[in-house]
Amino acid sequence: MNLDYIIPNDWSIIEERFDPSHVKASESLFSIGNGAMGQRANFEEKYSGPTFQGSYIAGVYYPDKTRVGWWKNGYPEYFAKVLNAPNWIGINVFINDEGLDLHTCRAIENFRRELNMKEGWLSRSFVATLQNGIKIEVNTKRFLSLDLDELGAINYSVTPLNSNASITYRPYIDSGITNEDTNWDDKFWDTLNVSHENNQAFIQAKTMKTDFYTCTFMESQVFIDGKSILVNPNINADSNSASFSYNYEVKQNETYTIHKFGGYTVDRNHDKYELVTAAKSVLEKATKSGFTVLLEAQKNAWSKIWDMADITIDGDVKAQQGIRFNIFHLNQTYLGTDARLNIGPKGFTGEKYGGSTYWDTEAYCIPFYMATKDQSVARSLLTYRYKHLGKAIENAEKLGFTNGAALYPMVTMNGEECHNEWEITFEEIHRNGAIAFAIFNYYRYTGDYSYIPEMGLEVLIGIARFWHQRATFSTDKNKYVILGVTGPNEYENNVNNNWYTNYIAQWCINYAVENIERVASEFSTDYTRIMNKAKLSKAEVKEWKTVADNIYFPYSKKHNVYLQQDGFLDKELITVSDLDKSQRPINQKWSWDRILRSPYIKQADTLQGFYFFEDQFTTEALERHFDFYEPFTVHESSLSPCVHSIQAAKLDRMEQAYTFYLRTSRLDLDDYNHEVHEGLHITSMAGTWMSIVEGFGGMRVKNNALTFEPRIPKQWDGYSFKVNFRNQILKVNVCQGHTHFELEGNEDIEIVVNDKAVSISPNNLVTVLED
Known part of the structure; x- marks a missing residue:
């Protein structure tokens, strides 16, 4: 049953009748x-x-x-x-x-x-x-x-x-x-x-x-x-x-x-x-x-x-309640005051997922904490992973990897892998890429490079070594392939050449090499320490590059899209719109065998790669892939709607973006997946924040500067948010037809709005009209 008893309210979650059938759900929500x-x-x-x-x-x-x-x-x-x-x-x-x-x-x-x-x-x-x-x-x-x-x-x-x-x-x-x-x-x-x-x-x-x-x-x-x-x-x-x-x-x-x-x-x-x-x-x-x-x-x-x-939304109480509910629970779960802690997918609201740390932290939560607190909180989350590097190497050794290759756990409390479903424990290896991407994302946003020579480069080396060893050379394709994996879309297990996994593997190796070269050039003492500790040679790095430069990506010339994995087109491609609603959610109605043979996507997979690496693809390519994959996506992962909302907003499909936003912001309040009694979806709540700031607000960091492409759903009169960018706090207030920017800080800041440079002085309201 969808929950319909929560009273819409700007600042509170309210129920006004006692119903025994709601007790467990309310125990989670409240x-x-x-x-x-x-x-x-x-x-x-x-x-x-x-x-x-x-x-x-x-x-x-x-x-x-x-x-x-x-x-x-x-x-x-x-x-x-x-x-x-x-x-x-x-x-x-x-x-x-x-x-x-x-x-x-x-x-x-x-x-x-x-x-x-x-x-x-x-x-x-x-x-x-x-x-x-x-x-x-x-x-x-x-x-x-x-x-x-x-x-x-x-x-x-x-x-x-x-x-x-x-x-x-x-x-x-x-x-x-x-x-x-x-x-x-x-x-x-x-x-x-x-x-x-x-x-x-x-x-x-x-x-x-x-x-x-x-x-x-x-x-x-x-x-x-x-x-x-x-x-x-x-x-x-x-x-x-x-x-x-x-x-x-x-x-x-x-x-x-x-x-x-x-x-x-x-x-x-x-x-x-x-x-x-x-x-x-x-x-x-x-x-x-x-x-x-x-x-x-x-x-x-x-x-x-x-x-x-806080994020304010004018003219849409349910949307306002949804985003504040998400922000509130994120802050109840993790405040950044204890570097030994991390963010569990259920937080303190239930026992599913064991309260452990997943890749959700790096992929979804770090942007929220970087922008709404200060960079020390995000740095603590990265330090947490550095302290677990030894365990990540042990995890890889248990699976047969050598020479300091590191496989970060899918689920952990202390760095040891403790997930016990083989198709995830052994195969959902894309989690390694999220760790490396978070290092890149942290530097891109904060401008603080010091983490990489101090700690991050060792992590990147361990991850690059893993991808180098995990790839297999295919004489048939004359390319390196990655076999037997599960991508972010957990409705396809044990597939070959998951595009997202192959792409992030290539990116991780190239990013590691780039930073080895930079640390060698600018931080010679750290470079010597790290090379001695890792026993890394130029010959080994050359072998990594051979893999990265020759990795295979499945592609369909017919559809002009990257294939989610080698066998995707072998499936019976019936869209979600043609699926009987009585069969939803399929994870509660179908056998696992039937799900695995279906074309249905639990969460953004190929599109997750387009989200992370947006700058490496054209908007036209995003549109093609969005139009091809979204119709097969059932969004039965809490991590899915937010990515689609961001990308729909980028494509200026505001009605679709708004629908996805409501789904991610009210995922628990309206119990879309019929499971709120088990606890809330804490880590995906950070994706709700991203849906507004990166989706509707269009915020990105490009060329060392904040850029915005503000858009607003027709259902809203306006919305506002703040971001802490390199110790300067910028308030963004988007209205129908114009956007206000206001700066709390000591120095001017240069931003880019709709591809035009804008200079903002402290405590001086700047208004940019819609083109």
């Missing part, structure tokens, strides 16, 4: 995070209906042993998974000894849930009639602090409406939890100690195998009509949990409130023997400030993020 931890929007009180409980700590994972029917050489031994962490948000609520449970209430009225993206908080309110006849009003609000990123805060209030009531709050922490996504139902957590004192409780636990030590903590305060009261709690603790019971006789229309502070301290940031001490320090800051002060700090922190990252 998820909150602060970069260091995150959680699905589970109810604080007990809910006995279908639910997907999930709280997650960044960087804490478990190596879940691979489960396959037939082991293959080179398979990773485990799939690393972000763990469902001990639960700290729980507050069981009892009204005259009956537990509050929305699944069993006699009636639920005025249910409303809001995720306020502007200020960074989640609220819920409703009126419930329990089986015992007591009618109550409930109001909750919670957030994960950006300023104190080990802390979360909850304000939970109950007002009895039709009689006095004995109300008990029972806040708890619990380490007896499991992952929904587990291969062998292993025990992931070992609880070491449960302790409590005063109104504080602590659970010390460590992960099995990986030995991450954590402390889950809580402290609570209670209030009547906003005034603090002292209630001595009853305490209950066992081997995995601790709870406090705060009972109070509440008069009709009085409001009984609990403030609960909780969260995690982790040995990634503290000595493992000092985690409780660190937790006490966090709680002291929390209780000293109080919920209201902490909430104001939260609003201020989000205000600073939005000041740089």
Whole structure:
């Protein structure tokens, strides 16, 4: 079912009725995070209906042993998974000894849930009639602090409406939890100690195998009509949990409130023997400030993020809500404050994909973080890959490659490959190209070349060595071919000469050679260090060039297009428009065998190459390839619509570009792929940002300067965005008929708009009329 219950709103995600069939989807959509931890929007009180409980700590994972029917050489031994962490948000609520449970209430009225993206908080309110006849009003609000990123805060209030009531709050922490996504139902957590004192409780636990030590903590305060009261709690603790019971006789229309502070301290940031001490320090800051002060700090922190990252859209509320939803979740997932972390495709919203790092980071996320924060954040993401170069070389060695060839993992937590589907683990090798492209893209955008001699060139050498060895010389074609691969389009496995893979392999080798020559010329000390470390000779580089200069690209003279792979024209070429809608999505309706024999494309494949390497192709060539491949594309990957939106805008097909934009921006809000209950598509959200900035805004970096070709959908009155380009912040405001540019900085900047040079001075509005 497509979701249709989310209320259109500029700044909030809102639902206004309780429907048990929506609970899991809403738990994903209303998820909150602060970069260091995150959680699905589970109810604080007990809910006995279908639910997907999930709280997650960044960087804490478990190596879940691979489960396959037939082991293959080179398979990773485990799939690393972000763990469902001990639960700290729980507050069981009892009204005259009956537990509050929305699944069993006699009636639920005025249910409303809001995720306020502007200020960074989640609220819920409703009126419930329990089986015992007591009618109550409930109001909750919670957030994960950006300023104190080990802390979360909850304000939970109950007002009895039709009689006095004995109300008990029972806040708890619990380490007896499991992952929904587990291969062998292993025990992931070992609880070491449960302790409590005063109104504080602590659970010390460590992960099995990986030995991450954590402390889950809580402290609570209670209030009547906003005034603090002292209630001595009853305490209950066992081997995995601790709870406090705060009972109070509440008069009709009085409001009984609990403030609960909780969260995690982790040995990634503290000595493992000092985690409780660190937790006490966090709680002291929390209780000293109080919920209201902490909430104001939260609003201020989000205000600073939005000041740089916001995109405004005038005249289209659904489009506005969509882009802010995407930007909000990107910032909840990763803020660039910890270089040890990366961006998982589901972020903190679910367990699919294990919370691991994919090629999505380099291909889609780095542009967003470069432009909306500063270059240090993007550099940290590149440094993350450099630190994993040794593991990438090990990954390649396991598959039989030698001499320092590097194959970056498809899925990883620590640099080791941990994906265990052979057609992806062994064959979706184009991911190597995304790593190299990100290095190129970073330098192109920031102008900071220092990363390459310091770290990046070693990465490029390892990648070039891999492509050199992965290519095979075909005497029949008198060319080098790359056999047995899966391109970005995962609906074609084990194909030969995937055009995108062959093209990016050639580009990687040439880019590595180009930078070897530049570092040799301009950074002689680094060059000597790197050549000695890599044991790279001129003869080897010459061998790489032989491969790059003679690589094979499948081409159809009949259609005048590059073929996605050698056998594409052998398929029955029925377009998506002629496919019965009842068969969609095909990944949920068809056997895998049928999908592989079909012409249908999961995501941009050949067109992904045209997106990355736009400057190397004419607009006419793009148009031919777009017209040939788009009709066969089902867009059942979250990474597909954004690329098509950008390219449709470049071709000035604005209606099509707008349709693709809505699909990428509201992919989760409208549940296009019928899977939002599993979690959100975080990394593709960066593609939504690109759809506006690179698509409609036409922003590129050419000849060391920002260029724009602004376009605007007819559905919009205007839109605006900011980019941080080389430490100067440029605001772009596109309206029907003209575009405003405004510069925050100290020096003039030269840009190009519709092929014409434009000079912009700081704090001086420049207007460019549409041609």
